[in-house]
Amino acid sequence: MPHRSLTPDTVFMPRPSADEPSAFSFGPTKKPLTEQDRYKLLIIEQAAKQALPLGHLADRIGAGRSRLHKVLRNGAALSDELRDRLFDALELDPVRAKFCVVFLHNQTAYDDPSISVVCEAMKGFCSEVLSCRRGELHVSIRPQLIHEALGRTYEMLLKHQERVLEVDDRLFE
Numbered sequence: 001m002p003h004r005s006l007t008p009d010t011v012f013m014p015r016p017s018a019d020e021p022s023a024f025s026f027g028p029t030k031k032p033l034t035e036q037d038r039y040k041l042l043i044i045e046q047a048a049k050q051a052l053p054l055g056h057l058a059d060r061i062g063a064g065r066s067r068l069h070k071v072l073r074n075g076a077a078l079s080d081e082l083r084d085r086l087f088d089a090l091e092l093d094p095v096r097a098k099f100c101v102v103f104l105h106n107q108t109a110y111d112d113p114s115i116s117v118v119c120e121a122m123k124g125f126c127s128e129v130l131s132c133r134r135g136e137l138h139v140s141i142r143p144q145l146i147h148e149a150l151g152r153t154y155e156m157l158l159k160h161q162e163r164v165l166e167v168d169d170r171l172f173e
Contacts, residue, residue: 095122099115
């Protein structure tokens with residue numbers, strides 16, 4: 001297009017997507033990872049960190065070695081039941097795993113301490129919401145309140161003891 005035909009209307013006019021790839025796409029585009037793929041990568045990474053081969057992991061959960069290998073490495077579907085059994089065998093926190101995979105889209109963040117803190121707070125919040133829906137009220141008492149109550153109780157006991165001693169002395173006069 002010659003420069004004299006460049007106007008704001010022609011420059012900013014949306015164009016239909018072309019069937020041919022863009023001149024700026026260098027190399028093949030990567031297919032984005034699905035949620036299942038991220039769970040599989042998380043399981044493989046955590047098994048590797050624990051130095052646990054997939055064959056031994058299959059023996060722990062009572063699944064066939066070739067089936068587990070097909071699921072984790074060759075693209076077969078990972079069922080929720082199998083995923084939960086693998087989490088139990090690897091002692092993974094399912095809430096933290098779901099948070100990393102579903103919300104963060106980063107399965108490598110599982111070992112981050114800040115993610116652990118956030119997930120524990122989420123668990124506490126969810127349990128409070130559930131208990132409130134059931135009509136139960138659980139009040140978490142902060143340590144400062146406990147120390148303040150203990151301090152006041154101790155002062156009150158000391159004052160009471162002083163009064164008892166004063167009254168006791170008056171009785172014998």
